[in-house]
Amino acid sequence: MKILASLLLFLLVNSTLSIAQITTPPAFLRQNRQWVDSVFATLSPDERIAQLIMVAAVSDVKRAVIDPKTSNPAAVEKLIRENKVGGVVFFQGGPVPQARLTNHYQSVSKVPLLIAMDAEFGLAMRIDSTVRYPYQMTLGAIQGNNQLIYEMGSQLATQARRLGVHINFAPVADVNNNPNNPVISFRSFGENKYKVAEKAVAYMRGMQESGLLTSAKHFPGHGDTGTDSHFDLPVITHDRNRIDSLELYPFKALMNNGLSGVMIAHLSIPALDKTPNLPSTLSKPIVSDLLKSELGFQGLIYSDAMNMKGVTKFFPDGKADAMGLEAGMDVLEFTEDVNKSIAEIKKSIAAGRITQAEIDFRCRKVLEAKAWAGLNHYKPVVMDRLYEDLNPKEAELTNRLLTEKALTVLKNENNLLPLRNLDTLKIASVSLGADTVTTFQKTLGLYTTIDHYYLPAKATDAQAADLKSKLGNYNLLLVGVHLGSVSPKTNYGLTDPMRMVLKDLTASGKAVVSVFGNPYALNKMDHPELAKGLVMAYQSTTYTQDLSAQLIFGAIPGEGKLPVTVNADFPYNAGMETPAIGRLKYTIPEELGMDSEVITFKIDSIAKLAITQKATPGCVVQLAKDGKVFFRKAYGKHTYEGPETVQLNDLYDLASVTKITASTLALMSLWDQKKFDLDATMKDYLPDFEKSNKADLPWRKVLTHSARLKAFIVLWKEAQNPDGSWKKKTFSTKQSKKYPISVVDDSLYIFKDYDKTIFKSIRDSPLNEKEGYVYSDLSFILYPQIVKRLTGEDFESYLKNHYYHKLGANTLTFNPKRFYKLEDIVPSERDTFFRMTQLHGQVHDEAAAMLGGLSGHAGLFGTSNDVMKVWQMYLQQGYYGGEQVLSKDALIEFTRYQYPETGSRRGIGFDKPTFKYSGNAPRYASPSSFGHTGYTGIMTWADPAWKLNYVFLSNRVYPTRENNKISSLNIRTAIMDVVYQELLKK
Template sequence: MRLFSLKKLFLTTIVCCGIQFSSYAQQQPEFLEYTNSKWVDSVMQKLSPNERIAQLIMVAAYSNRDSKHKEEILKLIKEQKIGGLIFFQGTAKKQVQLMNDYQLVSEVPLLGAIDAEWGLGMRLDNTISFPYQMALGAIQDDTLLYKMGEEVARQIKRTGLHMNFAPVVDVNNNPNNPVINYRSFGEDKEKVAEKGIAYMKGMQDQKILTSAKHFPGHGDTDTDSHKALPQINHPFSRLDSLEMYPFKKLIDAGIGGVMVAHLNIPALDSSGVPSTLSKKIISGILKEKLGFKGLIVTDAMNMKGVTTGNEPGVVDKKAIIAGNDLLEFTEDVPKAIAEVRKAINQGVISQKDIDEKCRKVLAVKQWVGLHKYEALKTANIDKELNNSYAKYIQQKLVEKSLTVLKNEQEMIPLRRLDTLKIASISIGAEKKTTFQENLGWYTKIDHFQLKNEASASQISAVKEKLKNYNVVIAGLHDHSKYPRNSIQYSNAVLKFIAEIAQNEHTIFSIFKNPYTLNKIDNIEEASVVIEAYQDSELSQQKAAQLIFGGFKADGKLPVSVGDKFKAGDGVETSEKIRFSYTAPEDAGMNADFLQNGIDSLMQQAMDLKAIPGGVVLIAKDEKIVFQKAYGLHKYSDTVKTQASDLFDLASVTKISSALPALMKLHDEGKFSLEDGIDDYLPYFKNSNKADVPFRQIFAHQARFKPWIAFWQNTLRKNGSYKWNTFKKDSSARFPIKISNDMWLHRNYKKKIYKAIKKSPLEEKAEYKYSGLAFYLLPQIVENLSNEDYRTYLNENFYSKLGATTLGYRPTEEFDISRIVPTESDFNFRHEPIHGSVHDEGAIMMDGVSANAGLFSNANDLAKLMQMYLNMGEYGGERYIEETTFKEWTKTQFPENNNRRAIAFDKPNLKYTGPGNNTAKDASAASFGHTGFTGTMVWMDPAKELLFVFLSNRVLPTRDNQRLYSLNTRTQIQQVLYDSIDN
């Protein structure tokens, strides 16, 4: 499915705005136009009086039960001619199979319903759950709820059903409510109505009948009507102006159904009968006072709130007499039909009344399309239900629900990462949480956990460790199935939370029901409080992104929390400053097209042994929309590639190390492209490279030789190494490790410089790629900055960006298991290369060169590249001036048929077909670089598009050229552009 077009989005917005509380005449449910249709008339003529009663009965069906249950349902359909089924637990595929079977034996098509308040995931395994309604109550853009309604409707129809017993429009103004609570949009009656209408409209516009519940309002109860009959003692004026307000508005907006709750409400009916059985409430108020002409449905007729003191069958008769049209979860169908027949014979209710109800049910069936019923196929159903568009809507809803209740001194989004030492602690967890894993995508963070019943010694140990950090991010978790208003932490853990809440620079993310905040001392004193409403994986992911500025928060608290926070509280965070991790649709890309295209090309490359594996990362509009690892570290092992693995970047180092340093130094007036090497390294004066400007050098038309095999200069004629180059053991004179039994002389760098200085020049000043000058750049950076080269890069770029894996000599910081191996070197080192730079010249520079040597995972490399794409800015901080970036990324000598920018590669001046160096749709403004080990980064400002491709194509040997012949990297790059257009 595709993201809505702008036209459709505009129309959708109008629809949603139109349903807000402007004054208009009451809209009648659409299905009512069919009550006297030809199809309904024809069915009515075929139904006996008892069969017309049976059409008002809906029994419970399950798709996770045995054949005995199925036979029971089939028997009810064949013998009792029931009108419908409400499905509960099971799977989508089985539900479709069963519904097909049930429809096959039913003379009148069955109306299928489900409780899908937050989507099919409420009932069916392996289907999508959207946020609970309390989280939705925090969202300020009701258009999203409309879109959710559309998608929920599509999914319900795909599983063979036609009616959703939703939305819940109870105003939850009782924090102790055990049954509504997180299922309510909140305590503001107008917002409850607005959101209920948006959700309802989305579903009904897709021809799914909805049923507002639980009339006349179940929000202010402290009893669960599944277990007993709640009593509400408010006066009529309060009930009329508050509890019934959303129902009135949804009725005015044209809702098709209303579900009546099991409640004892003396102000509406002093007899004490449940509202489901009250003629005063249903016929007197709902139908006559409120003018509702749609389908009136009972809450489940097996709940204790209505069954206590009432026999099955008899209770159903009472519900029909009270004015209900459809009985949900009838327990004794034959008796219910017999009791209603008895009531007709006794004159308590007329056959005409029954016929009118029956016509309503049949009209609904025609409105949803059952008059043209066709069996559904089960093929691909799980994939269709878990579609990319639904996942996108799910993500946006969670993102927009997150509510920042406090943000002292605008602490979030966190800035200046290089100044922060951050710890995260997940409370209520025993292992690293999804929240913590996602925090780690942004910068280095140390993680701790405390379980619900942590001992005093465990708490004390954590407290002591937290003293070493200047930012603490605490996640409060509740891994129960539903976010109820209870708290399970021990008193000791609660005391610990209260203590750290008073510490400056503590950030809390609450993955619990907001009412629980009232049970945590001092939580309102914390520097930052984020309410996430539920403990889902998605909520944890999005909360982490919010803290680091992946998106802006604008959620508002839908309920009051004691004296700590009030309904409507919520601080808007200032701006988006870093990556968010989101669905492709969020950036206008087609997720299915993207994934299918990339997967197939990567699989082709692996099948043909072009690469053993790799990582592909795609970002658009500063949103990472695709990050996936493929294959293995090596063809011969079982170590799977992970997205967090570090790769040898090879020549991508050229644009990722000294280049940003020189741009910064250029901004400071310390470096000029018009100067030559000799201006910064006097050693090169009087050489053939003196006075050659860096503009020409970086554009690769300075006549420099492409490369020098420095290691070959260490060999004698007999093939042994010269005595002053290598030793088998390290020492003060031979400290540079080449391999386990090769240690290079400490001054060998001078010989490399000498070889570069003396190398001859090419005859013509034309484009010829050369890496020679890049060996010299670290020294130039050190001379200009008066700092160690690696320190300068870390302090000015990598640490600030939070690019913690981006750097030289990775084994100094990371376990070798995280580093992907490269070539088995049979020429120089005579061993497999793993953890050290592949390039021979770079390893002879002690692994630190601007020619090669950097390692990184895709995520951290993308941060630097996104800074480039942003023309020098990322994380709310400017690194390099925009004018500098624009100059350095433009083609320098096109008149000389040279496509190159300043060190950056550019698309060929003319597209050369399938073997082109970039995708055909890459814009002329795009820039990037490739690496010998099989890497590629490319940025396109015209589309705000970033592409990172990491692989180790040189394994086992550099002679493997298949990645080039397949042109895998640029073919994948083209998929990105195509996914925008599809």
């Protein structure tokens, strides 16, 4: 539907653009004439003039950048009470103070006030704690998806009306073709008049069709100026043909689509009016002759702020206000002195330069706009849930999607982007202009191991030298340039230290550079074209930083194009498309049609129940759908009594999830290579088993737990004498050549060849008398042997070298204390019967501990994010990161029911839902789903039918394994069922 809507919008805009100077009347005209007539009849001549005046206000005087003497609440209230002004335009402040002031101002006004704001990129342009959408230049980079811009306009309108605002002085319709423009630049959609027009129309329609008056600016075009009209009067020297064909084009398109308002710029344009030093706001040939008569515009005509030097420099003391009305304007915005203005306007009426009838006509037009905005049935702003209503999750989704579509890849040497072959890369990230690790770097770190560095904007030579000295050992540098200014006067925030370091990094031949700022800043850099990769993000926000990192790793495609010409290397429409390559994308539930508030509340409730009921001290929950991680949250603490809170990057003991994240993965790989046959027997790959009772057991039966193997053997008990002492050649309390392997740090070591004893115990163990399903650890203890025998590589190296490092799942490891601090590893049980210690950073399972912490049935540790990467590869039938890591056939074969005719629910290695719900899987899981649970409180589950991926990590065995509330309360399955239930509502 969105694609169709975008196409219809495109056709509508372009069809209207082809019709010259035919204006569609705005919708507010001739609204509720009875109310308009009745209100008008109560107004004195002076009050009718006052209806054409809009005064400035702030809701936070301390932060005001305008004169607090005239904009403070008392001064504004006086103007409303005494002069009966028609409207208020709000500047600095916050939403709650502004709403309260709005209600107060409306309560003391004879006629309901029109409330206006400059909210070009959202209410956040003026007030805090509200939504900030992308700049218009960022939106200009989006290709062919103007429906998103329409939705942005619609959402902004809803937010504005919720705050009691009726007019947005937007969109900016200026065509910015001057790189040195000090006042428009990033506020424009770009330099192409057609693109500016179609995007401005989409934005305008979105606002107006959701009940917000608009005012396109800055007529007749402020895009090709080198002077800021806030401080002086810019001069436009182009001839009439150029102005007609270029600057006026977007305004005509907007008028043809029912534009409700136009704002006149303070510009001197000799081609349109030769009067020296006369701003266009005061020019009758521009306002009345061109805009109203020639172009046929019937909507409201607003002045730009009448306190700007572009008008007051030559026309002070209220004279400009009178001249503006004489020129043809309807509303004077930001009048400096209302009393002087009214006095000067009355002089103009008396002198016949403007008639009372003209004043009355414009007053009626203002009242019609008020009626259209609903002020004929005025209601105060409701204060309850104001903040929540002004910050809806839908706006966050729109922000994310707009940003994603705009990101522009300007350089991609040898198709380096998106990054592949992660196992060959040693990566450092560098944020220039940052005082700490940035959002950009944090998101980069979700994809693989990266070392992070940063350099402050005003770094010393010593800081710069120190940074460069640390980067020599890396073969890839991911550089973020964080620009703190949008102004060309300040080089867009590119400081000399940043520029010099950036020059060296791009010259190294190892840098992929992401620019978080104005695209014209490329002109201030030394040879950015030398970068291996270059991503233009247009501004520095959490969205641009987050999504630029995701683009680099191929979670999202690169689709944007430069909306302006920067230089010969980076011309208009430059930009290369880069593909998404199947890596996890990180987003919010709304992108998948789910409600964040509902999802979060329900999952929070279950997780908190688990913690309050002491089912586990803490946990991590991560969920993805369609390859998009939409929920990722940590709860509780490492232990009930300790201070350490659970972090998203904490490593957990995965227990039996090792079976399908390590052993089964390796077996699928060997099956792909035709080195492992599921229908071969145990003796085929374990020669020592040739004369055992297990010799002829087929691996397919073994891997589905239906080969009569015992569930487990208490191996540590077999090493113990009746009196509790250890048998000879089993354990020692001191490390030596004979006892090299630690079972418990500094207190217990196992005999060097004891693994052979363990394997012999498994080989010689009796079989169960009856056939049928019995879950068994025994065969999984043997798979590392098989992997070594068939590949020549040890188990852990095989997994890391061929899978984990390729996937960027580098935290997946055995014996994690070799690589991670204890505070990053969550403890498990207090072992009171074998190792007699708190287990922390060492495997919980006793048999795995006796094998040096490395086994095929337990021993793997990792973070939720890295576990999910493996499982997303499974869910995508072996594809991840642009590579077919495993064959589709392997995933199909291993994850299907093997013996459904016997009632067995098992796949090869994987667990699957029982045919009649029993609680081993989520209640709503499809028959195609597969997963596993872990003894320490772990669960992983993937559902191809719903494209769902779920990871739950906990340490339910702390302090004791006797606590099984995690299962009795159905904590793990209940969380995934929350998602199923939400999806079933759709």
